[in-house]
Amino acid sequence: MTGALRTALTGLGVAGAVAGLALLPMALSNYGISLLISILSYWVLTTAWTMFSGPTRYVSLATSAFFGVGAYLVAWLVKGMPLQAIFALAAVAGLALALLVGLSTLRVSGMYFVIFTFGLSELIRELATWWEINQTKTLGRYVFVDFSGTLLYEHLLALAVLAVAVGWAVQRSRLGLALRVIGDDEDVARQVGINVAAVKVAVFALSAVFMTVTGAVMAPRYSYINPNIVFNPVVSFQVVIMALLGGVHRQWGPILGVVPVILLSEFLSLRFPYYYTILLGLTFLAIVYFVPQGLAGLLERAWAMWRVRTAGAAGSRVTP
Amino acid sequence: MTPLLRVQGVSKAFGGLVAVRDVSFTLAAGEVLGLIGPNGSGKTTLLNLVAGALAADDGTIRLVEEDVSRLPNHRRVRRRINRTFQLVRMLPSLTVRENVLAGALFGADPEPRRRAGARVDALLAELGLAAQAHALPEQITYIDQKRVELARALATGPRVLLLDEWLSGLNDSELVQGMALVRGLAGRNLGIVLVEHVMTAVRALCGRVLVMNVGECIAEGPPDAVLRDPEVVRAYLGSARA
Numbered sequence: 034m035t036g037a038l039r040t041a042l043t044g045l046g047v048a049g050a051v052a053g054l055a056l057l058p059m060a061l062s063n064y065g066i067s068l069l070i071s072i073l074s075y076w077v078l079t080t081a082w083t084m085f086s087g088p089t090r091y092v093s094l095a096t097s098a099f100f101g102v103g104a105y106l107v108a109w110l111v112k113g114m115p116l117q118a119i120f121a122l123a124a125v126a127g128l129a130l131a132l133l134v135g136l137s138t139l140r141v142s143g144m145y146f147v148i149f150t151f152g153l154s155e156l157i158r159e160l161a162t163w164w165e166i167n168q169t170k171t172l173g174r175y176v177f178v179d180f181s182g183t184l185l186y187e188h189l190l191a192l193a194v195l196a197v198a199v200g201w202a203v204q205r206s207r208l209g210l211a212l213r214v215i216g217d218d219e220d221v222a223r224q225v226g227i228n229v230a231a232v233k234v235a236v237f238a239l240s241a242v243f244m245t246v247t248g249a250v251m252a253p254r255y256s257y258i259n260p261n262i263v264f265n266p267v268v269s270f271q272v273v274i275m276a277l278l279g280g281v282h283r284q285w286g287p288i289l290g291v292v293p294v295i296l297l298s299e300f301l302s303l304r305f306p307y308y309y310t311i312l313l314g315l316t317f318l319a320i321v322y323f324v325p326q327g328l329a330g331l332l333e334r335a336w337a338m339w340r341v342r343t344a345g346a347a348g349s350r351v352t353p
Numbered sequence: 354m355t356p357l358l359r360v361q362g363v364s365k366a367f368g369g370l371v372a373v374r375d376v377s378f379t380l381a382a383g384e385v386l387g388l389i390g391p392n393g394s395g396k397t398t399l400l401n402l403v404a405g406a407l408a409a410d411d412g413t414i415r416l417v418e419e420d421v422s423r424l425p426n427h428r429r430v431r432r433r434i435n436r437t438f439q440l441v442r443m444l445p446s447l448t449v450r451e452n453v454l455a456g457a458l459f460g461a462d463p464e465p466r467r468r469a470g471a472r473v474d475a476l477l478a479e480l481g482l483a484a485q486a487h488a489l490p491e492q493i494t495y496i497d498q499k500r501v502e503l504a505r506a507l508a509t510g511p512r513v514l515l516l517d518e519w520l521s522g523l524n525d526s527e528l529v530q531g532m533a534l535v536r537g538l539a540g541r542n543l544g545i546v547l548v549e550h551v552m553t554a555v556r557a558l559c560g561r562v563l564v565m566n567v568g569e570c571i572a573e574g575p576p577d578a579v580l581r582d583p584e585v586v587r588a589y590l591g592s593a594r595a
Contacts, residue, residue: 207458207466214455217444220406224438226430226459226509 054190058183066182072295073189074251078268079275079287080196081243084203085236086273087281088212092147094269095134098154099127099241101264103248105161108174108258116178120188120249127245128238135234142219151266158264165260173259180253188250196243201284203236212236271298278320280327289328355417357382357544358434358513363402363412372398374568375412380513380544385535387555387562387576388548391589395568396548397439400515403546404436405429416513433461435506436515439548441498443490449497450486453477453504460509476504480534496527507538514538515546520554532557552580564588 058066078096086093103123110119134153141149165172203209211232214222222229248263255262271294279290297316301309324331356379365373373395380386388396401407403414405426414422421429444452453476457469464472477483480500485493490501499519506514520531532554539545539558549555555562556576564572564579566588572579579585 210451210455210458213447214444217446218442220438221442221444222455223406223426224404224430224436224442225455225505226427226461226463227455228427 051190051194055187058186063182066186068295068299070182070186070189070251070254072291073186073193074247075272075275075291075295076193076288077189077196077247078244078272079279079291080193080200080284081240081247082272083276083281083287084196084200084240084243085212085233086240086276088204088209089216089233089236091142091233092273093150093237094147094266094273095150095154095241096244096272097264097266097268098134098150098157099130099244100248100251100268101154101157101161101260102126102130103245103250104252104255104258104263105248105260107249107252108176108263111176111178111252116180116253120246123245123249124242127241127243130245131238131241132234134241135237139230139233151269154264154266154269158260158266161260161264173257176252176256176258178253185250185254189247192243192246192250197284199239199243203239204284208232208236274317274320276327278324278327280329280331282327283329283333286327286329289332356380357384357417358403359413359415360403361413361415363399363409363414365398365402365407365410371568373402373409376565376568376570377412378563378570378573380546382512382542382544383539384560385539385545385547385558387559388546388565389550389552389555389562390565393567394565394588396565397517398568399565400436400517400546400548403513404434404515427459430459430509430511431461433510433512434515435460435509435511435513437499437502437506437517437519439517441495441502443498443501445490448487448489449482449493449501450474450477452490452501453508456505456508460511462510473504473508476508480504496523499523503534511543513544513546515548517548518550519547520549520551528554552576 057069061069078100082093082096085091103126106123106126107116107119110122114122134150138146138149162172203212211222211227214225214227215229215232219229252258252263275290275294276287277290278294279288280286298309298313301312305312326334358380360379361377362375363373363377364371364375376395376399378386388399390396398407402409405421405424405428409422412422413420416429416432416434419432421432421434424432444455447455450473453473454469457464457473457476458466463469474483474486477486480503482497482500482504485497490498493501499522503516503519516535520528520535523531528551535545535547535554535558547555547559559576561574562576562579563570564582564585566585571588572582572585574582
């Protein structure tokens with residue numbers, strides 16, 4: 034197969050898949066749509082997380098901070114502004130917050146970065162709570178807006194396609210190589226002329242924009258919003274687990290992690306409402322222990338072994 | 354004539370320990386300057402100061418006319434100062450070719466990928482690494498890793514090259530090759546600072562050496578004369594009157 038043909042076929046396949054996904058809600062019940070919305074929202078979050086944390090190996094727990102800021106902007110502004118305008122504003126807010134966080138965490142790495150991002154998310158949640166109680170005298174806000182499940186689904190699908198495309202483009206670009214060099218050794222990165230700080234902050238901000246907009250798009254889903262709902266740290270943890278399960282080195286890795294975790298959470302929370310988090314935790318331990326390269330790595334290895342085996346079988350047929 | 358590199362009165366202290374105290378030297382284009390001294394005398398710290406991995410507390414570093422003392426590491430690379438590390442630093446998840454490509458893409462002559470790729474392939478061939486281009490660093494020998502590191506530094510297009518014990522650990526025939534390579538680089542008008550314990554190499558390659566002891570420069574001159582200097586002998590062998 035020639036390269037051009039392969040590219041054309043891949044393009045066609047992707048276009049077909051997106052079209053299929055876009056039409057999917059027509060065939061589904063409300064429950065099905067709401068499950069798909071969960072999957073898509075986490076797909077965007079995990080893809081965005083992987084953009085930065087995959088190659089650099091900086092494990093960020095700030096996802097819930099960005100997600101929450103997006104959702105809160107909608108809750109705060111929805112009475113006076115069209116929803117789409119708030120989405121755009123969320124992108125700007127996410128960018129600004131990420132630049133602030135990025136610049137203040139430049140000198141921290143490893144465990145300190147993980148803790149810093151976690152602490153920051155909690156700080157933002159506490160600040161939002163304090164502000165709402167003391168300044169605006171409300172702890173919850175209602176998001177009443179005409180934004181159907183199907184419409185929300187379509188927005189998320191567009192966002193997911195965009196996130197995967199951007200992630201793919203970054204991975205293949207000079208920026209992508211710079212990120213991998215940084216992930217391997219920051220001293221060497223500087224020594225080949227990479228502006229380590231600028232690259233890290235830029236990609237962190239890019240990924241944060243997707244997270245913030247996802248939060249904004251998801252806001253109408255909640256109808257009632259308070260800081261504990263939208264700044265829920267579980268979002269940050271789940272994204273890390275999904276990314277690790279799927280595999281962070283392939284663009285199709287995140288979705289491999291998102292679908293089983295969402296389905297598993299659904300199943301466990303219905304079946305064992307009291308022990309669900311414990312069971313989920315145990316499952317995650319097992320995943321990290323048994324599938325360290327993620328499902329993407331596992332599938333690639335299996336595929337390589339299958340090809341070797343079939344090639345060997347073909348070879349044995351021709352040799353007498 | 355303005356020297357390629359002029360280091361004037363640089364100092365660096367870590368807490369109470371003065372690692373480098375008031376060191377000055379110049380380096381001409383095409384020159385190989387030896388930098389010797391006992392372990393812990395401050396040679397690597399001095400290289401780190403010139404490369405920009407550390408900021409000097411005091412003193413100036415000029416590349417031709419430009420003061421680069423305040424520039425961060427990566428910007429000095431783009432001003433054509435580069436180095437190899439004393440202990441080889443590979444990018445373990447990148448192939449040999451990608452290791453070198455990183456230098457070509459982000460160094461002083463950033464080019465589109467295809468042109469950079471051609472330059473990288475030429476460098477790999479020159480250093481005898483063509484066959485290993487797609488290997489991972491863990492799959493090649495230590496000596497080849499040293500070659501990759503040199504290729505990566507050269508890919509950034511340096512005019513000043515700081516080699517931190519790049520020749521140590523080579524066997525005799527590799528040493529001969531390595532020395533020819535360093536001489537070849539100087540022949541292309543690079544200025545080279547050679548931190549080295551292998552004295553055969555220092556004598557053969559360097560017209561001038563700088564001797565450091567406890568952070569200070571204690572002697573400077575042609576290798577044979579400097580190595581006879583009683584103070585240098587004392588620094589190396591202790592005060593037991595060698």
